[in-house]
Amino acid sequence: MKNIKILFPLLFIYIVGFAQNSNRVFKNIEQTKNGLEINVNDGKYLITFINEKIVETTFFPKGEEVNMKSHAVVLKAEDLEITPVLGNQSEFFSNGISVHVNHNPFQIIYKYNNEVIISEKQGYFKSKHIPLENVKGNIIAKETEKIEFNLTDNEVLYGAGARALGMNRRGNRLALFNRAHYGYETHSELMNFTLPIVISSKKYMLHFDNAPVGYLDLDSKKDNCLTYETISGRKTYQVIVGDSWIDLIDNYTNLTGKQPLPPRWALGNFSSRFGYHSQQETENTIAKFKSAKIPVDAVILDLYWFGKDIQGTMGNLEVYKDSFPDIKGMISNFKNKGVKTVFITEPFILTNSKKWNEAVEKDVLGKDSVGNPAKYDFYFGNTGIVDIYKKEGKDWFWNIYKDILSLGVKGLWGDLGEPEVHPTWVQHATGSANEVHNTYGHDWAKLIFEGYKTEFPNERPFILMRAGYSGSQRFGMIPWSGDVNRTWGGLQSQPEIALQMGMQGFGYMHSDLGGFAGANLDDNLYVRWLQYGVFQPIFRPHAQEDVASEPVFRSEKAKKLAKKAIELRYKLLPYNYNLAFENNQKGTPLMRPIFFEEDAEKLMSNSETYLWGKDFLITPILQDSVKTKEIYFPKTANWFNFYVDEKIEGGQTKTVKVKEKSIPTYVRGGAFILMTDVVQTTDNYKANKLELHYYYDASVKESERTFYNDDGITANAFEKRNYELLEFEAEISKRWLEIELEAEFGSNWQSSEKEIMLVIHNINWNPKKIKVAGKRKRITPQNNVLKIPVKWNPKKEVAIKISLK
Template sequence: MKNIKILFLLLFVSTFLFSQNSKRVLENLKQDGNTITIQVNDGRYLIEFYSSEIVETSFLPKGEVQSNTSHAVVLKPKKTHIIINQLKNKVIYKSDGIEVQIQKEPFKISYFYKGEEVISEKRGYYKSKHNALETVKDNIIAKETEKIEFNLTENEVLYGAGARALGMNRRGNRLALFNRAHYGYETHSALMNFTLPIVISSKKYMLHFDNAPVGYLDLDSKKNNSLTYETISGRKTYQVIVGDSWEKLIENYTQLTGKQPLPPRWALGNFSSRFGYHSQKETEKTIAKFKDEEIPVDAVILDLYWFGKDIQGTMGNLEVYKDSFPDIKRMISNFKEKGVKTVLITEPFILTNSNKWNEAVAKDVLAKDSVGNPAKYDFYFGNTGIVDIYKKEGKDWFWNIYKEILALGVKGLWGDLGEPEVHPTWVQHAIGSANEVHNTYGHDWAKLIFEGYKTDFPNERPFILMRAGYSGSQRFGMIPWSGDVNRSWGGLQSQPEIALQMGMQGLGYMHSDLGGFAGANLNDNLYVRWLQYGVFQPIFRPHAQEDVASEPVFRSDFAKKHAKKAIELRYKLLPYNYNLAFENNQKGTPLMRPIFFEENDDKLMANSETYLWGKDFLITPILKDSLKTKEIYFPKTANWFHFYSDEKIEGGQTKLVKVKQKSIPTYVRGGAFVLMTNVVQTTDNYKGNKLELHYYYDASVKESERTFYNDDGITANAFEKGNYELLKFEAELSKRWLEIDLEAEFGNHWKTSEKEIALVVHNINWNPRKIKIGKKRVKISPQNNTLRLMLKWNPTKELKIKITTK
């Protein structure tokens, strides 16, 4: 009897939870073009098709007025063909992709794609008591919160919610949407600098909650197959985004929220960075050391000592401290001649004892307290106010400071502490309270800089390094990093997950402080493994507290030797990596891609230990000390060749591979073209005319094609201006010949030049009877199963290479 009562109670509870919308009554429903208006007893829904793969739903409770202000969305709705199907208890609005089903009684909204339900509202919109998470109880303050609840299927895996260290599958967590730094984190961090209102499902749909104020994402923490967005205020608007592949899904999302501009090519080089260089003399000696050791370097980053001698009490000065940097302009100019660009840190906090406090008060650029005075409060660096970037005075003042910085010759800007690190709830900005703009502060700070560049430096690509942002921040050229990670194996272990997750959420340049930031742990093996991983992550930037040097030039001979090899490989991969940046710019495709992009298998959905670097590299970082072997799964979609030995491994198997000190396990897809170059000491010396083209011959691949993008590396919107070339390489295998064709396309304003190319064909385990380059026969034998042909190619003409098969 007791069991029967329990079963009845469970059935009652589940039915009650599922049918909360039974009190929501459909009163009227009409369509106007792409928009459907649904009047219900407690408000109205506005459903709008942006395209056949993106639909937006807003709920307006009675008495609320619609707000069209979005921090994220830039796409304008396209005219979408919609077929209406009226049934007895249901109305179906069907596009070529998404269909929206409105169940009349009990009221329910469901979204379908290709005949399958992807997501549906459960309770939909409701209000209830705010249950504050312990970690944010002093930050997110509200008696009740507004919620939107959805149904989940039993087994779907959930990604998203920003940068966190939780494991790839984030289902089962209730997560605060409140950007906050986590100093010294390792393998677990539920709250970090980038919290994004995005959920991605293994069923290949995304939910983006288009609202700025702070709140929560509950990813089925109660284990009742529910997903809930929760906010203190603002819009009850979300977009459902679908796609027939992972790449298409992310392309659709970045079409909605904006594409990442192509960064300057030097951003893909090596950075010299630490917390921090105390003087001009120290900075110059460091760069001289890189040059003496012939370790490539493209940029140097100055932390807060450029404007003050001490960590505390100087923030907000934002002008050169001449006692330490007597002629910074000359230093920057000299670095530039050596191909080294200078990046300066800035923060949005103006201390009350800083050089600029009185000016900031007089010009009314600061956020206010409740009675209209400049808001002042204490934090680690001193007593401070914060720039109100939401009013014209604040924007103009801040951008004028940036113009002064850029006039020094600076080529990159670093925005630190932009969560903002300390942001009391009582602080008032021009457009709302701290909690209404907290999560978008870093996002809008990047926007301020990006738009300033468009106005005053329209031909220059900005480099904007930021520690916090929100959904859509990629369109401002934001380069995010994963915060103050601990200098430990645990710190390293969380980094692939964070970068992969953020790439899926549109921010493709998420990277880590290579070697780790926090703590005084001197571990050369950890350092080497982190830098080896860094070759195959978006930005190569060793950075750390100065207790232990972050720069390879100041490390042991062991660490320096292996770090130099890693950095040189990074530079050899410039043509391949630059093309990844272009793909990201065009389609939003992440540079780092989860392995399940390659093979959609349940067993791979939580795997972040092996990932794809672009389409053709399979990478497995070494994340633990002293490993001798590593178990790796090789996707069944291809055969894979060891990058260093050319050993072939058939796809579709898990294999135990030996781990070597000199490199991490790196494999290339059979049939792939990989474009490389010679090592240069700075990207300024790279012209794209001396190249290595590697083709990984695989008899199972009959046809293969790759395209690589090139431009001058510095001009903003070079592709749109027709200032580019596309190099196309095709391979075709017949019974008698392997034919490789080189072709090119050019923008209207690109002047091409002859290219010297070393064509390296791997896995040639026979001696070809004939080799033809164009019409000319050559006689060259493979060495170690590798055929190397030297080509001179005029890209205005097609060049064919034919190699007889076995």
């Protein structure tokens, strides 16, 4: 049991902005198991200390019942002991976060490390609904319920889901209503993934734990005011704090769930377009990858797998045999080549589709106001929508997925899950369209994930979706940034979207590489987008078919440069797989904003340069014909050019030359980067032949890195003790650079000998002595790079010593 100490200072005065709702009168505070109940004249507050870095507050208006079920939260509150409360002002301390209650005038304030984090301003109130223009007709209510907070002048605000607004989202009022934005470029206020999350540069998060649609106002009136607004539902929010950015995201993903490790093949290259019309076209495409020796791990079939036409076939959800006469054989042949097959699905069942009558008969669809299957028109035809909120709908949909998976399919794509068209009058088993609209994609992913757990418990699902909600990451969701325009403007918004979503728990947010919308044939844009793709979570070129998305159909020059990028992606597989493990363990994003490295005000809005994991500093080329690029190098390290080993001291902005064959890529001094030979599919990767690159920097006296490995396919391999952790340590003394290799294993892991090529960069002297496991080696550096082959039985530690003279 942990104690919360309750103190009553003689002088407790905190004035910020305006005091809370002046009509709200404090009555009393009562003790609860692990928090407090504060009674006021118009309702009550229930405050729960979930742990020392997370506190949850719910307001219950007088006479109103509030649903206590959360779509997002999975973390159970710790048991706490609380002593009785007396006095005119009260302070409630855990060992971390604290809650301060002013009785008169009434106000709730949150502190961490004795500093104010956030405070309620008016707190909860109702007022007239003023709809934003972009959701008029979508969010309908005469009045909305609001929770209002004070901000400080200089806070930078992130969050609210996937948007293209610039990194600092302060100054915007944003709709919480998932909706696709076709062909967006540098500015998009409303996209597929809206999330009720605000993140402050003061390293706290506010998560509004409520499903219905609404708004986030991030100080749009310039009055230092943050407001959450909703049509209905829970008046619940969590305040989450952290000692660092990594700690903050760890705490949030403890609250809402960690992302399971994806299958390793998900980190490889995808062959994808909208779409492959036939079995022959699909097979010919993969054959071209193989003949060009361009690595490929998966092929994605868009909607032509169930119909010949774009319109009028959605909802068939069974193989169209005229176009795919032997799809099971095709999938099996691909599998033998190391290529996995992914199928698209949608939640819409057209009234003229093969499944409509069955869906009506089995009562699996959303309803209209009188209880009939809801029918309405959209681009693809007259449709209904699967009601995944009733048992019949869930079971019916999952049985279709079981049929798909029985063909040998290894990945499932859920498209249009905002849902794309979702009239407010549609009723689901648990409420109206607007009450479940934002969580539909979330619960759709949950349906698939839980089906896998029941039917295929040892298999890692691959669930590609473009809409979800807070906490969807725990269902293994792989999100992408929607129908971005195939232009430089479309590319420019992608780092921001991925970085923002990584901070909100979605470490695998990625883009359709090359851009999706429009018939723009621009090889330079295409290559630059794929080069950026090497250092973003999922490498999946995808586009409308009028211009090919696959490198095998591009010009020889573009194909050559794309192949080089894809090969680098595969060489980085050991490093990237460890990033996936870090995300699984701590929620840490694969792509990380530069201010994670250096917490400077000038960097808080920078998305042009970012970290790929801990040790790569990446600056994608986001404009045409760029010859030079100004890059800021964080002062926390020295940085080495990945391609030519040039050293740049941290803490400066430097103009660097831009090469056609790569984007500016730098490695932290003192880092270990684990790489492998290029393989044509991740099926051929065994992690027994590796390159271990060490970037020698005399200023880094000690450094250590750990790399995770398992079989890449078994669900919960780490929990099942079926893994290895490879540990590399460097230490610089007066006379020696010593590098140690050691490993630890899960009890069910079978270790095997490894061939390691140790590549030490920045060795600008000829070492007099080199010893491997005590045995002398005669090796001369070439171009300041020393390569030492090491045969290593991971059950034993190996030491490599290089003299510094």
